[in-house]
Amino acid sequence: xxxxxxxxxxxxxxPEPVAYAGTDRNFYDRYFFNGYAGDGSGFFxxxxxxYPHLNVADAHFCVIRDGVQHNLHASRELGMERLDMQVGPIxxxxxxxxxxxxxxxxxxxxxxxxxxxxxxxxxxxxxxIHRIGPRTFMDYTRMTQNGHYTGWIEVDGVRMxxxxxxxxxxxxxxxxxxxxSRDEQPHGTGVVxxxxxxxxxxxxxxxxxxxxxxxDARGHQWNTRAVIAPDGxxxxxxxxxxxxxxxxxxxxxxxxxxxVLTIAGPDGPETLTLTPVGRFQxxxxxxxxxKWNHGLYHGPLVVEREDFGLEQCSPGSMDNYHVQLxxxxxxxxxxxxxxxxxxxxxxxxxxMGLKEFxxxx
Numbered sequence: 001x002x003x004x005x006x007x008x009x010x011x012x013x014x015p016e017p018v019a020y021a022g023t024d025r026n027f028y029d030r031y032f033f034n035g036y037a038g039d040g041s042g043f044f045x046x047x048x049x050x051y052p053h054l055n056v057a058d059a060h061f062c063v064i065r066d067g068v069q070h071n072l073h074a075s076r077e078l079g080m081e082r083l084d085m086q087v088g089p090i091x092x093x094x095x096x097x098x099x100x101x102x103x104x105x106x107x108x109x110x111x112x113x114x115x116x117x118x119x120x121x122x123x124x125x126x127x128x129i130h131r132i133g134p135r136t137f138m139d140y141t142r143m144t145q146n147g148h149y150t151g152w153i154e155v156d157g158v159r160m161x162x163x164x165x166x167x168x169x170x171x172x173x174x175x176x177x178x179x180x181s182r183d184e185q186p187h188g189t190g191v192v193x194x195x196x197x198x199x200x201x202x203x204x205x206x207x208x209x210x211x212x213x214x215x216d217a218r219g220h221q222w223n224t225r226a227v228i229a230p231d232g233x234x235x236x237x238x239x240x241x242x243x244x245x246x247x248x249x250x251x252x253x254x255x256x257x258x259x260v261l262t263i264a265g266p267d268g269p270e271t272l273t274l275t276p277v278g279r280f281q282x283x284x285x286x287x288x289x290x291k292w293n294h295g296l297y298h299g300p301l302v303v304e305r306e307d308f309g310l311e312q313c314s315p316g317s318m319d320n321y322h323v324q325l326x327x328x329x330x331x332x333x334x335x336x337x338x339x340x341x342x343x344x345x346x347x348x349x350x351x352m353g354l355k356e357f358x359x360x361x
Contacts, residue, residue, distance in 0.1 A: 005083040019080040021052040026176045028140075028295065029082070031092055032285070033103060033116060035149045035168030038338055040277040040326035042163060044112070044153055046103045047285040048092055050082055051295040054180045058294065059087035061105045061112060062284040063153050064310070070155055071284035071306040072107045075298040088303040098122055098145075101170065108305050114151035114162060116170055119208055120229040121145075123238055128175070128223050130214065132193045140175025146201055146208035146229070167338065169201040179295030193217075194347035198245055200261060200274065202329050202339030206231050209272065209339075211243040211261055219351040226263050239266055247274075247341070249352060249361025253315035254345045255279070255323050267333065274327040274341050281313055282322035282344070290319055316360060321345060 006018035014020070021027040029052075034045040048059040058075040074088035085092045089107035098121065105112040122145035130138045149166040152159055194217025202209040207230045214223040226243030247259035259274040283289040284306070292304075313320045322344040329337040347357050354361070 002080060004081045018082065019052065024176045025053040026179050027051070027053055027174075028177065028179050029174040030294075031101075031170070031172060033101075033168065033170045034280075034324065034340060035114065035116075035162070035166055036326050036338070036340075037163040038165045038167070040328070040338060042153075042160065042166070043278060043280055043326055044114070045280060045285055045324075046090070046092075046105075048085065048087060048090065049179070049286070049294050050078060051179055052078065052080070052082065054295050054297065055079070056180070056295050056297055057087050058286065058292070058296075058298075059090035059092075060285045060292070061090055061103070061107070061110060062280070063110070063112075063155060064278070064280060065155055065158075067311060068307055068309055069281055069284055070110055071308075072105065072110045072303070073286070073292045073306060074107075074301075074303045075292075075296070076301040077299075088301055102151075107303065109156045110305065111154040111159075112152065114149050114153065116147045116149055116168070118145045118147040118170075119203075119231050120233040121235045121238065122172075123210055123225075123227045123229060125212065125225050126223055128177075128214065130216075130222055136176065137193075137195075138175070138177045140173050140177055142171055142173035144169060144171045144201060144210055146203050146210075167203045169340070179293075181296065194349060195344065196349050197342070197344045198247065198256075199342040200245070200259070200327075200339060202272065202274075202337050204329075204331070204334055204337035207334070209263065209337075211245065211263065213243075213245065215349075215351075217348045217350065219349070228263070228265060241265065247343070250315075252360050254321045254343070254354075254360060255315060256325065256341055256343050259327075259341055265333070270334070271332045273330045274325075274339070275330075276325035276327050276341065278326045279310055280324040280326070280340075281308075281310065281320055282324060282342075283319045287322045287344075288319045316358070318346070318358065 044063040093102040122143040196215040228239040243263040
């Protein structure tokens with residue numbers, strides 16, 4: 001049987017039941033959230049991924065307290081039912097589509113109930129299609145939305161409410177990118193795989209600013225967009241523009257030291273200076289994690305807690321390359337705000353002088 005709850009909704013994109021998602025084993029459907037107080041404290045993040053062809057659903061919840069990143073991982077067999085949005089102790093509820101969602105966590109020593117409310121209509125980023133040599137590496141769509149949070153998070157019995165003004169970002173993406181067990185087939189002679197990613201969703205008093213860029217090993221930008229979203233804006237009021245980021249690496253790492261983003265705003269060029277005040281390791285959400293990478297099969301249901309000190313994370317280890325840095329942001333035209341600077345560089349990247357696969361800045 002392949003009929004599921006989804007089939008009673010007008011969601012079909014092909015003549016097949018919703019349980020079948022094309023023919024690419026790497027198809028995925030994913031939720032992501034992050035949040036922080038106005039000064040960057042109390043950082044938390046959550047994610048859930050569904051992998052129909054791998055028959056896996058996984059989820060993660062993370063929170064930073066006193067320099068320690070506490071991570072809760074969960075994975076289960078999907079069983080084709082994609083509307084059951086709970087993986088062990090982690091659940092996502094859609095209260096109002098494209099506007100309000102809730103994350104509920106009831107795990108070993110880590111519990112939470114937080115509600116996200118969007119500030120404006122989500123932006124749709126350009127379709128991500130990228131090939132390395134002849135092989136399709138990515139082909140997916142993503143939407144992004146800034147918002148405010150209410151609720152609470154508890155770690156080992158210590159409950160803290162979300163501070164007034166707690167803000168952050170959520171995204172939804174779906175399509176094809178590497179998930180599950182690694183493909184060991186070589187790319188072929190002369191093909192140099194490389195991946196460069198920067199993403200800076202920023203929150204100001206009455207607007208959001210978004211910028212991202214994907215580039216290959218030579219620095220060719222194959223996907224980029226900048227958007228300004230006034231609070232309450234519908235899709236027609238989003239200001240679509242261009243941006244350019246200058247961000248040197250912290251010596252001995254692949255992490256950004258700071259950043260200067262230049263965008264063309266509705267009132268002329270605008271310069272935004274990003275100053276990091278902390279660090280979040282994305283492996284807590286499964287990204288580049290050797291054990292909890294997205295879509296790996298663990299069994300019918302497996303839940304695990306993982307805690308690590310941020311100062312003990314070696315920047316030379318590939319599973320620590322992917323970071324989000326909470327940042328104070330200063331605009332030369334619109335005052336101060338706060339956001340994150342996410343970066344991942346895998347392999348060589350000529351514009352930063354990274355010649356070998358694991359060179360550090």
